[in-house]
Each structure stands twice: as structure tokens, then as C-alpha cells.
Amino acid sequence: MDAITPGPLAAELLDRDDLRRALIEHDFQAAFTLIKKYGGLSQNRIAAACTLTPGKVSTIISGSQRVTSFEVICRIADGLRIPGGLLGLAPRAWERPDRDQEGWSTPPIKGLPVDEVPWRPTATVELAVHLTRSDLVMDRRAITRAMTAAATTGAGLLDSLEGWLQPAAKATRSAIPGRLGTRDLEQLERTAQAFRRWDHQYGGGLRRKAVLGQLSEVSSALDEHQAPVIEQRLYSVMAHLAGTAATMAWDSGLQRRAQDYYRLALRAAHAAGDSAFGANVLAGMARQLLCHDRPQDALEIVRFAQEGARGAVGPRVRAMLHTREAWALSAMGRTSAFRRATAQAVEALAESPGAAEEPYWISYFDEAELAGVTGGRLLDLARRNARAHADAAADEIRGALARRGREAGRSHALDRIGLAECHFLMGDVTEAVAQTHRAVDAAHLTQSGRVREQLGVLYPYTVGHSASRPVREARDRIRELLAG
Numbered sequence: 001m002d003a004i005t006p007g008p009l010a011a012e013l014l015d016r017d018d019l020r021r022a023l024i025e026h027d028f029q030a031a032f033t034l035i036k037k038y039g040g041l042s043q044n045r046i047a048a049a050c051t052l053t054p055g056k057v058s059t060i061i062s063g064s065q066r067v068t069s070f071e072v073i074c075r076i077a078d079g080l081r082i083p084g085g086l087l088g089l090a091p092r093a094w095e096r097p098d099r100d101q102e103g104w105s106t107p108p109i110k111g112l113p114v115d116e117v118p119w120r121p122t123a124t125v126e127l128a129v130h131l132t133r134s135d136l137v138m139d140r141r142a143i144t145r146a147m148t149a150a151a152t153t154g155a156g157l158l159d160s161l162e163g164w165l166q167p168a169a170k171a172t173r174s175a176i177p178g179r180l181g182t183r184d185l186e187q188l189e190r191t192a193q194a195f196r197r198w199d200h201q202y203g204g205g206l207r208r209k210a211v212l213g214q215l216s217e218v219s220s221a222l223d224e225h226q227a228p229v230i231e232q233r234l235y236s237v238m239a240h241l242a243g244t245a246a247t248m249a250w251d252s253g254l255q256r257r258a259q260d261y262y263r264l265a266l267r268a269a270h271a272a273g274d275s276a277f278g279a280n281v282l283a284g285m286a287r288q289l290l291c292h293d294r295p296q297d298a299l300e301i302v303r304f305a306q307e308g309a310r311g312a313v314g315p316r317v318r319a320m321l322h323t324r325e326a327w328a329l330s331a332m333g334r335t336s337a338f339r340r341a342t343a344q345a346v347e348a349l350a351e352s353p354g355a356a357e358e359p360y361w362i363s364y365f366d367e368a369e370l371a372g373v374t375g376g377r378l379l380d381l382a383r384r385n386a387r388a389h390a391d392a393a394a395d396e397i398r399g400a401l402a403r404r405g406r407e408a409g410r411s412h413a414l415d416r417i418g419l420a421e422c423h424f425l426m427g428d429v430t431e432a433v434a435q436t437h438r439a440v441d442a443a444h445l446t447q448s449g450r451v452r453e454q455l456g457v458l459y460p461y462t463v464g465h466s467a468s469r470p471v472r473e474a475r476d477r478i479r480e481l482l483a484g
Contacts (some may be wrong), residue, residue, distance in 0.1 A: 008049060011079050023086040026463070028060050028067045028076065033273035035080070036061070052081035068460030069484055088476070090482040093396045121168065121235065121271040125222045127264050127403050128238060132216040135257065136209065161263075161301075164270055165308050166277055180221055185233050190216065192240040193360055208248040215241040232272050239268035240361065243281055250285060250288055251410075251449045267429060276317055279309035280361060286324045293451070295331035302328060319348035324371045328435035330377040333384070342374055368403030371396045372415050379418050379425075387427040406445065413451045417458055424461040436462070436474040440481055452482055 013019060016038065022030035035041050041049075047057045052075070059065040065075060077087050084092045195211050218238045226234060246261035262285045269278040282305035286298040302324045309317070325342035349370055353360065375396030382389035397419045406412050416439035423432035436458065443451045455478050462475035 007169055008045065008252070009039055009082065014082070014086070016209060017027075020086060023082060024088070026073065026087070027069065029063050032057060032061050045326065046080070050076045066463060068078060068422075068463040070456040070459050070479075083149070084483065088479045099400065120224075124235070124238075124264065124267040124271050125219055127267065128215060128219040129223075131260055131264060132212050135212050136216065154399060161266065161304065164266055164282075168270055168273065180226055180230050180234070182230075184282045185230055185237070188214075188237045189233070192237050192244070195239065195244045196361060198244075206243065211245050211248060227244050227323035235268050236274055236277070239272055239274065239277055239281070242268055243277075243284060243361075245282075246284060247371045250318050251288055252394075252448050253287070255288070259285065262288070271405060275309045275312040276314070276359065277361065279305040279313055279317060282308075283321055283324050286328070290324070290327050290331060293331070295328040297327065299328035301347075314358045314362070315348045315351040315353075316318060316358050319345045319352070319370065320362065322348060322367045323370065323377075327373070327377050327380075336379065338377065338381075342377075344373075366403070368400045368408075369411070371403065372411060372418075375400060376414070376418055379422060381424065382425050390422050390425040394426070395454035397422065406442065409453055410448040413439065413446055413448065414454055416442045417451070417454045421458055421461065424458075429468065432461070432468045433474045437477065438479045440474075443481055455482060 013035070014092075016034065019031060019034045019038075022028070031406050032043075032046060036043065037045060043057045043061065044054050046052075047054045050057075050072075052072070055066070064408065067076070072087065073087055077084055077089055078084065078092055078094070081094065083095060095422065106153075109147060151364045191214055195207070195214070198207050202440060215238065218234060222234050222238065242261045245373065246258045246265060249255075249261055250258035262281055265281045265284075266278055269275070272273060282301050286301040286305070289295075289298040289301070302321060306321055306325075322341050322345035326338050326345065329341055330338040349365075349367070375393050378393035378396060382393050400415050401412070401419070404412060404415075416435060420432050420435035420439050423429075423435055430481035439455070439458070443455060459475065459478050459482070462471050
């Protein structure tokens with residue numbers, strides 16, 4: 001079924017009191033049974049409509065498995081055309097009168113310029129123009145398509161990054177004279193820093209368009225013949241803006257677009273001769289892959305960054321790279337190697353002369369960030385063995401919370417969510433509920449898609465305790481926020 005085909009459930013079936021009660025309570029065992037009995041749908045038809053396997057539907061109907069994933073609940077709503085209000089969701093796209101009557105299919109976005117080795121600065125400008133032009137006019141259908149695209153992984157991705165290790169080619173001079181001066185450039189640099197602070201505090205959302213607009217302006221300036229010093233600093237501004245655009249796109253669910261902007265940021269850093277920021281960009285790419293359960297690919301990219309920036313980065317960047325390495329190792333279940341990489345991160349950070357002595361873009365990586373990242377990785381391990389790691393994860397996350405407050409925005413919200421999950425894993429339901437409420441409060445202050453994804457991870461812990469009123473209230477608050 002496409003997004004505008006009427007659902008298989010008759011209106012009179014959705015009016016049944018017993019089915020409505022089952023849907024409101026998320027009792028899909030009863031709901032699917034009633035749909036089979038009175039709606040005339042087989043298990044296979046239910047499975048196909050909801051993008052589930054027939055076996056999954058069978059285990060739900062038998063009561064062997066409960067539906068706790070927020071994503072699966074949304075798929076059931078959309079597949080069977082169950083109004084969002086019956087499931088505690090926002091009105092679905094197909095319920096809105098302004099939905100696209102032509103469906104959601106859209107032609108693929110045209111390919112990006114082919115990578116060259118060594119990388120040409122002019123090709124970097126062409127890439128920036130292409131990306132910003134297409135993104136600034138991207139409509140709702142194109143955004144929907146982009147959100148479903150997976151990020152490139154593996155050797156193919158690394159092959160396209162090899163140019164970072166090669167000397168930068170000389171730029172071809174434009175015949176159009178540039179008129180940017182030092183004062184103009186300083187204003188652009190301050191703007192890039194402000195956008196980066198926006199991203200750390202609020203995540204993606206409406207601010208992404210402002211970043212893309214500024215990136216487009218910088219691309220236009222680089223299309224002109226600027227003085228060499230101005231040109232180099234402009235490429236640096238482009239790298240910083242593209243890095244921010246990447247994290248904002250990722251935060252908005254645009255995975256392939258995020259990777260495109262990471263590539264642009266890496267190329268621009270290469271053209272600017274800034275291998276330290278290039279390593280930071282590669283770390284961002286690795287983090288994106290880690291959040292999509294691709295630790296081996298992420299580890300290759302981190303080690304590629306460590307090799308390419310050896311001797312060019314300060315202690316904070318080295319520490320950050322070690323935490324990315326530790327993250328990949330923990331995701332692969334290599335506990336001893338994870339602890340060794342984490343210890344190296346602690347040692348490197350201890351060597352830092354202070355945030356003022358290192359680039360502004362790495363100043364966020366301090367003891368609080370290290371504790372938060374370490375706590376998150378211990379939480380990954382606790383999901384496999386709660387007894388061995390949950391207490392340690394909670395201690396690290398509490399340390400992060402003690403060092404940074406609500407002003408940390410997205411990081412503060414992620415810390416709160418992680419701490420709530422730790423307490424659920426430890427069996428301390430009372431404290432878990434209290435932390436869940438604090439997590440939802442923090443999530444309301446940011447537009448971050450990553451925060452909402454992690455709330456979706458927390459949601460299943462609240463379903464198994466449905467008899468408890470406090471847990472039910474916490475669950476309702478998560479559902480209300482995710483449905484908004």
C-alpha cells in the first residue's frame with residue numbers, strides 16, 4: 001500500500017469499543033485478534049500492511065511477545081490506517097487534508113560530483129553549491145525520501161576519503177575579483193561559531209536552513225578570486241559550516257545528506273590545510289555510523305583519522321578520538337580494549353592545557369563530556385550484562401550531570417535518558433521513573449531527533465510495568481512527547 005491508499009480496516013470495525021480499548025492500551029494481542037476475527041484479515045495480510053514478518057505477528061497474537069517499540073506502533077498505525085489519536089500518536093500524514101495526493105515517490109536526487117585524488121578546491125566549491133542549492137529547495141516529498149536513505153559504509157566510503165591524506169591541489173583562480181576583507185571574514189567566522197553552539201544546544205530543525213544559507217554565501221565568495229589568506233580562511237569557515245550542517249541533517253533524520261555534508265566538511269578542511277578539524281569531521285562520521293550499529297566501519301574511520309592527523313592535533317582532540325575508538329570497541333563487545341581506549345582518553349585529556357589553548361570547536365570535550373560518553377558506552381555493555389556494568393554506567397552519567405546542567409541542551413537530555421535506563425536495568429523502578437520525568441522535561445527543551453530516538457529506546461522499559469501507576473504516567477509522558 002502507498003501512503004494514500006485507504007486502510008484495510010472498515011470504519012465500523014474501528015468504532016468497536018473492544019478494539020478501541022485494546023488500541024488505547026497498546027494491547028496488540030487483543031487488537032490483532034479482533035482484526036482477524038471481525039476485519040477478515042489474515043496474519044499474513046496484517047504482517048504485510050505493518051511491514052512485520054508473519055512470525056512476528058504470530059508471536060504477538062499468541063501473547064509470547066508484546067509490542068513495545070514506538071517505531072513498530074507507528075508502522076501499525078500507518079499500515080492499518082488506525083487514526084493516531086487511538087494509539088496516543090499525533091495525527092498521521094494520511095489523516096491530514098493537506099497530504100500530497102500524488103503519493104510519496106520522488107525521483108532520486110541527482111548524483112554529487114565524483115571524488116578526485118588529489119582533491120581540487122574548485123570541486124569542493126562545486127560540491128557545496130550542489131548540496132546547498134538542492135537542500136534549500138527540497139520539498140516535503142524529497143525530505144521524506146532522504147530520511148529513508150541509509151548512510152554509505154565500509155570500504156567504499158573509505159576509498160572516497162583517501163584524498164584527505166594527499167597534498168591539496170592548487171586552486172584554479174576565478175576571473176571574478178573578490179572583495180571580502182578581514183572584517184567580513186571575522187564576521188563569517190563568528191557566525192559559524194554561533195551556528196555550532198546552536199547545534200550543540202538545540203539540535204537540527206528550523207535552524208538548519210540558516211546554516212545552509214550561510215554555507216551557500218561562503219560558496220559564492222569562494223567562486224571569486226579572493227586573496228590567498230582570505231581564501232584559506234574561507235575554506236575553514238566552509239568546513240565548520242558544513243560540519244554543523246552534517247550534524248543538523250543527521251539530527252533531523254537525513255542520514256545520507258549528513259554524510260554528504262561530512263564529506264564536504266572534510267574536503268573544505270583539506271583545502272584549508274586544517275588536518276585537526278578534518279580529524280574532527282571523521283570522528284563525526286564515525287559517530288553517525290556508531291549510532292546506526294556499524295562499529296567496524298566506525299573503527300576503520302577513527303583509525304584513519306588518527307593516522308592522518310598524527311602530530312597535528314592537541315590533547316582534547318586525541319582524547320575525543322580515543323572515546324570514538326572506545327565506543328566502537330564496546331559495541332563490538334571487546335570490553336578489555338574498550339577500557340584501554342577509555343584510559344587513553346583520560347590520559348590525553350589530563351594533558352590539555354585548557355580549553356582556551358585549543359580550537360573553539362573542541363572546547364565542548366571536557367571532563368563532563370568524557371564522563372557522559374563513557375557512561376553511555378558502559379550502558380551499551382549493561383544492556384548485555386546489567387549486573388556487571390549498570391552501576392558503573394550510572395556513576396559516570398551522574399558525574400556528567402554534576403558537571404553540566406540544562407544549558408548543555410541535547411547532551412543534558414541524553415544524560416537524563418541514559419540514567420533512567422540504568423535504573424531500569426538495575427531494577428530500581430522508583431528512581432527510574434523519577435529520572436524518566438526529568439528526561440522528558442529536558443527533551444522538551446531541545447528539538448534534537450537523537451534525543452527523541454533515545455526516548456524511543458527508553459519507552460519499552462515502561463511497558464512491562466503497566467500495572468504500576470507511576471510507570472504508566474511516565475510512559476504516557478514519553479508517548480505524548482514522541483507523538484508531538
